[in-house]
Amino acid sequence: MTGWQGSSLADRLASLLPKNCNFRVHHVSTPPTPCSAIYSALPGTKPGKTFCESQFLSVSVSSNGQLLQVYGLEVLIYTTRQLTTLFVSKADSTGYLYLLNLPKGVPSPLKTISSAFLKYLVDNRQRPDKRLVVSLFARAQNQYLFPGSIENSHKHVLDDRRLIKWWCQVLDAVVSLFVNPLPSEQAAQEEASKEDSNGVSAHGYLIVPGCDRYETASFYPKQTPSESNPGSRRWSAADPLQLLGRNPNAPERCLIPRFPDDPKARFLIDLDDELPDAENATDSSPVKAGDEGRWRSVRSLEQFWDLMSFRQECSAGRLVGFIWGVFTPQDLDDKPHPLADSPLPQPSPSRNPIQQALPTPLQSQAHESQSTHAQSPPPSSPIKGTTMPPSPTTPTGPSTKSSAHPNTSPIAESSPPKKVFPDQSSPNKSLIIEKIPETTEYYYWPAAGRGEAILKEKDYQRMNKLLLKQDYANADIAKASTETWLKAVAAAAKTGSSWGQEIDGRKEILIEPTSTSTTAAAQQQPAVATLNTGLIKKKKKKRPDHEIQEPVVVEEAQSAGNGTAKRMTSDDGVASKRPRLE
Secondary structure (H helix, E strand, O other), X not given: OOOXXXXXXXXXXXXXXXXXXXXXXXXXXXXXXXXXXXXOOXXXXXXXXXXXXXXXXXXXXXXXXXXXXEEEEEEEEEEXXXXXXXXXXXXXXXXXXXXXXXXXXXXXXXXXXXXXXXXXXHHHHOOOXXXXXXXXXXXXXXXXXXXXXXXXXXXXXXXXXXXXXHHHHHHHHHHOXXXXXXXXXXXXXXXXXXXXXXXXXXXXXXXXXXXXXXXXXXXXXXXXXXXXXXXXXXXXXXXXXXXXXXXXXXXXHXXXXXXXXXXXXXXXXXXXXXXXXXXXXXXXXXXXXXXXXXXXXXXXXXXXXXXXXXXXXXOOOOOOEEEEEEEEEHHHHOXXXXXXXXXXXXXXXXXXXXXXXXXXXXXXXXXXXXXXXXXXXXXXXXXXXXXXXXXXXXXXXXXXXXXXXXXXXXXXXXXXXXXXXXXXXXXXXXXXXXXXXXXXXXOEOOHHHOOOEEOOHHHHHHHHHHHOOOOOOOHHHHHHHHHHHHHHHHHHHOOOOOOOEEEEOOEOOOOOOOOHHHHHHHHHOOOOOOOOHHHOOOOOOOOOHHHOOOOOOEEEEEEEOOEXXXXXXXXXXXXXXXXXXX
8 A cells, every 4th residue: 555645546446446346436525614613612711713524435336327326435524723533424335235246255345445535534634743533433323324225135234343343444454554563574664654654653542331441352453463562552442532632631521522423422411511600609609629611420531431331322232432543643752742731721700611512513514604604504414314403593784693592602602713715605616616725724625635526515415415315225216316416416516417436446356266065065054163072072872771780790709829709790791800808
């Protein structure tokens, strides 16, 4: 994989997919858009300015001259002044991959595509002197993106344990390319490491609420013998939240991000009811120093994860895996956290230092669009089709505040940010993209990492809603749904009906041949697990009761010197030589 820097997504996929494995990919994205901060603000401070960019990859196969979607992957990119976060929002398959008739033993193309797409985004979104994290949670569901696909008998839904392992393997394929080599291998891999990782190290983190670190280690991907050294292990049963936070001494609620449809985000909302109310504090019940912005019941991240195991989504025999991949430039490895020793800012007594529960980023994007363009937000969220609560209607005019509905968004509480983007309601889309800066102190939006179809935020949300209204129950209906969605995206992006890129796999896959007779015999006989033959001890055959006879003892007197010896003989001819002197 060396030399991938600067290569296109199509070239990467073609070099990794098996030979004679043909796909058509459609890459959709949006420009960076201001959104609510995914991290709660420190007490007495304003939330950090955050931008969100959506990326969607659709993978299709050809069936009788028509395209049929087999896989979809959505990634939301959140960027701030200090951090870049790639959140894997949704991933789903339709089960029609069998139409390719791939031979047995070929690695999963969907796993390869997922790793290559994440590696492509990491390469094109890594900023100098800034950490980048790939974050996701693995939760087993029948369907996420393609309605009706569960009715397809060829769709294999992984259970929670296998799904966590699957995503760990997907992310490990990216993390392993950035892991520092062992000292003995460093000289041989120094040039390759510099060319491919560009001076970036990486490490994987996994938390499965309800599992200790030994049980969590069973989900790690297998390592090669050269990686068995503890110093080279690239996975840990921990979380990197303190490493990624703006201040490691901040309250726990300020270290945990809130993503759309995130189980831990819903737990954060419930815990925020425990926050002390500084405005209503009295002399008899004052807010203690150091308790500003801290929960009463949860006082550490370890306790937070322990209580997560009792949540409905992580209990009753179900497992949810929270997975991170942290990519750190080498010049940040030896530097301490810039705010590690700095005290927390003291809240001002004139205002409430406690920030209210943050809405999801998609809600915030709708709120920002509403405040800027006086438009109402979409009625539902594309995240798994959940319905969002309606936002207050904003009157048109210079003032966007409403007395009946106080502002709860942290961006609305502070002064409005300086307008960076032109009005996206302009019909000239190409002019809009040209006026959006590629690099600012808050984000990096290179041309190499953009989709073939670039949609405005409201059009992207509309395309997601359209996808959730399609049907993929059988192949014929799925073909019509695929055509409907692709044409709608092409019309919104003005790319033409023939958009998309053909991917022809070029990688040679060696498959060990198996004899026909052996394979047929293995299919007829069920597999039986046997112990080592050296541990098997045969059991003596039990004789029937009617065959068992009492032994007849015959005494034979023999002369034995001064005494007489008697030999005891049974009826089966077995003699017991026990001399008895008389």
